[in-house]
Amino acid sequence: MENILNRKYKSHALLIVETKLSNIDEFVKNYLISIIGVDKKIWVDKIINDEYFDIKTINGYDENIKKEQIEEIISCFKKESTESLGKKFYIIKGIENSTQNAINLLLNFIENPPENTYCILTTRAINLVLPTIRSRCQIQILKSNKEDITKKINSLKLDEQMVDIFKNIYYNVDRMLHDLKSKKYNEIYKMAINLINNFNDLKEIKNITNNFKKLSYIEIELFIKILYYLKKMNIELLNMIKKLKNNPSKILLFNKIWNIITYDNEK
Numbered sequence: 353m354e355n356i357l358n359r360k361y362k363s364h365a366l367l368i369v370e371t372k373l374s375n376i377d378e379f380v381k382n383y384l385i386s387i388i389g390v391d392k393k394i395w396v397d398k399i400i401n402d403e404y405f406d407i408k409t410i411n412g413y414d415e416n417i418k419k420e421q422i423e424e425i426i427s428c429f430k431k432e433s434t435e436s437l438g439k440k441f442y443i444i445k446g447i448e449n450s451t452q453n454a455i456n457l458l459l460n461f462i463e464n465p466p467e468n469t470y471c472i473l474t475t476r477a478i479n480l481v482l483p484t485i486r487s488r489c490q491i492q493i494l495k496s497n498k499e500d501i502t503k504k505i506n507s508l509k510l511d512e513q514m515v516d517i518f519k520n521i522y523y524n525v526d527r528m529l530h531d532l533k534s535k536k537y538n539e540i541y542k543m544a545i546n547l548i549n550n551f552n553d554l555k556e557i558k559n560i561t562n563n564f565k566k567l568s569y570i571e572i573e574l575f576i577k578i579l580y581y582l583k584k585m586n587i588e589l590l591n592m593i594k595k596l597k598n599n600p601s602k603i604l605l606f607n608k609i610w611n612i613i614t615y616d617n618e619k
Contacts, residue, residue: 362387365462365471367447367489369478373496373525376445376474384441387470395437404441405434412446413476414570415597419453426461429469440469447473448480455482462488476523501525508532514541517581521574531574539563540571544578551614564606569596576609588612 366383370376381399384407388395398404408425410417425442433440450458462471462485473489475481504525505515510532522528531537543563550556567575573596580589589612592605 362470363490364465364469365473365489367473367475367478367481367486367491369491369493370474370476370523371493371495372523373498373501373519373528374494374523375496375525376494377524377526379494380443380472380474383472384470387441388437388439392437395435398435406437406440407443408441409443410445412444412449415449417444417447417450417454419451419457422454422457422461426457429466433468438468440466441472442469443472443474445474446476447485448475448477455485459484459488496525504529505532511541514538517541517578520581521577536571537574540567540575541578544575544582547579547610547613548582548617551610551617557610561603561606565602567602569599572596572602572605579609579613583613583616586612586616 362383368376368379384399384404385396388399390396395404399407408428410421410425429440429442444458465471471489473481473485478486478491508529515532518528518532522531543560546556547560550560564572564575573593576589576593576596580586580593583589589609592608
């Protein structure tokens, strides 16, 4: 990481391969600062505080990246920059989750970028990123700092099983630490445990169902992932995660989850 941050020449297109518990957000900020120059305090502070205007971000981990989103970036970056520094950045997380039309459009933009425009792509599955994208980018694997993570986790004094499960689920270490301390995410963890222990208690299932309906789809994804690890990696649960981007009915979704847990427990 130090090598790429200190390198004088910065590629106009960087593809970062995230690993479990790596700190992608911190690295991206440091990378942008290294391009801007650490001596340019006004803009460095803007990067740190998320106030730099000429940065556009798409998160492909929340929903599939569409052609219209790439068109918006292209249209915006063909105009004059807002910041007087003149450097522009677009960050696309989860590039593997793109539609074909979006990728085709992005390929052309990467090949012919406007002056002082930098592209940062991230992926959690390098094998799913098209070879044509990989060939146009400098590739960097981002690894975690296990010693630092262990110290931070130990200071929280949390349920060891919950910590072990969260370690397997999360890529972003700051996000994991935030959620481990969150009352909401502790409740999601306990709800998953409750479903496994009380799958045949209809009164309790009704309470869990009511709480499940209040969850966002991102929270439901975490709920399913927790069940996945508690149930020794039941592949049926993992397959359900892929369908969440279509915003399925929460009632039907919970019923499917309940059926999987019931069948698994009664085997």
